[in-house]
Amino acid sequence: MSSVSVRDVTVAFEAVQVFDGLSLDIQEGEFIVLLGPSGCGKSTLLNAIAGLLDVAEGQIWINGKNVTWEEPKDRGIAMVFQSYALYPRMSVRENMSFGLKMARTPKPEIERRVARAAELLQITPLLDRRPDQLSGGQRQRVAIGRALVRDAAVFLFDEPLSNLDAKLRNELRVEIKRLHARLGKTTMVYVTHDQIEAMTLADRIVVMKEQKIQQIGTPDEIYHRPANLFVAGFVGSPQMNFIKGRIENTGEGLSFLSGERRLSLAGYQFAATPLPGREVVLGIRPEHLKISGAGTWPGFKVDIVEPMGADTVIWCSDGAGSVQVRIAGSRRPAPGESVTLHVDPTEVSLFAADSGERL
Numbered sequence: 001m002s003s004v005s006v007r008d009v010t011v012a013f014e015a016v017q018v019f020d021g022l023s024l025d026i027q028e029g030e031f032i033v034l035l036g037p038s039g040c041g042k043s044t045l046l047n048a049i050a051g052l053l054d055v056a057e058g059q060i061w062i063n064g065k066n067v068t069w070e071e072p073k074d075r076g077i078a079m080v081f082q083s084y085a086l087y088p089r090m091s092v093r094e095n096m097s098f099g100l101k102m103a104r105t106p107k108p109e110i111e112r113r114v115a116r117a118a119e120l121l122q123i124t125p126l127l128d129r130r131p132d133q134l135s136g137g138q139r140q141r142v143a144i145g146r147a148l149v150r151d152a153a154v155f156l157f158d159e160p161l162s163n164l165d166a167k168l169r170n171e172l173r174v175e176i177k178r179l180h181a182r183l184g185k186t187t188m189v190y191v192t193h194d195q196i197e198a199m200t201l202a203d204r205i206v207v208m209k210e211q212k213i214q215q216i217g218t219p220d221e222i223y224h225r226p227a228n229l230f231v232a233g234f235v236g237s238p239q240m241n242f243i244k245g246r247i248e249n250t251g252e253g254l255s256f257l258s259g260e261r262r263l264s265l266a267g268y269q270f271a272a273t274p275l276p277g278r279e280v281v282l283g284i285r286p287e288h289l290k291i292s293g294a295g296t297w298p299g300f301k302v303d304i305v306e307p308m309g310a311d312t313v314i315w316c317s318d319g320a321g322s323v324q325v326r327i328a329g330s331r332r333p334a335p336g337e338s339v340t341l342h343v344d345p346t347e348v349s350l351f352a353a354d355s356g357e358r359l
């Protein structure tokens, strides 16, 4: 049984229709990340699941129950937003207890749940403080704690870390992952535009663009087998290199040709039957371009060298354009040096130039 099921949903904001019959199935205990650029519809989808907005068509099911017309509080969900929205005059303990008190939960039960949530989030020593006596990271922990005490089967997060500085964001990201592992069967749906958060947290990532799902897959699938040019370009930093060219049958099998550059496609797993002569875009991750003596593409010159600590990004160009190469280790070529690049056809992606779909 799926934990959350979005079935053929359309949302209407007055004259504007969002989602053209969008569907998504989320399994019990899954950590799902909705990833995409601003305006792609992540928050709208999350709010539709939460019941914070009405759907015009379609249904939302949570834990086997059609909740399309249920109030948010009756859906068995808990939400954590970007803004913590804590009550400023209440202590942390009161903030965390408030919802349960309103629901007339017995006092010992409230105390038990608050103590457990506080322990899980390591905020027990802060229970008697007020929000203005806490750091941003601590406030967000309290906001998560307030959601946690509800014992909901489904957690919805809307960019919970985007107000925090980089270091805190990393710390709390790990906390959320640990929390999900400890809670076991709790389903989490998490909205972000941050691809690192998506890659590190998700069991499956849902990549969205212009209110359409582009791809659903594990972080590895999204990274190594992107379904189209948009996903390929959106995920990964530095970005995947894109080289325009065409597929030709050279007698020794299919090859990619782009001016002087040629790549035998022996070993490439085609997702669709390729037609010789087809205009394509070849995608290569910077770490999959190797600088080597006997390589695939000679005649590149090093333009810029960017040391990044653990690895180095090298911008190289030939007459036809420039590519980024990512190498590990400290031995790096110098600007102006001539290099040959090695490409392994099993590590590249091919996309149709017209539709952008993976080939």
Ligand SMILES: Nc1ncnc2c1ncn2[C@@H]1O[C@H](COP(=O)(O)OP(=O)(O)OP(=O)(O)O)[C@@H](O)[C@H]1O
Pocket (backbone or CB within 6 Å): 013, 016, 018, 036, 037, 038, 039, 040, 041, 042, 043, 044, 045, 193, 211
């Ligand atoms: N209340 C509204 N009235 C009209 N259009 C809206 C409303 N809320 C959202 N939209 C539109 O719906 C689309 C999806 O918006 P949504 O907020 O879900 O995107 P998002 O991916 O969450 O973006 P962000 O990361 O900027 O929050 C956008 O085109 C937006 O303009």
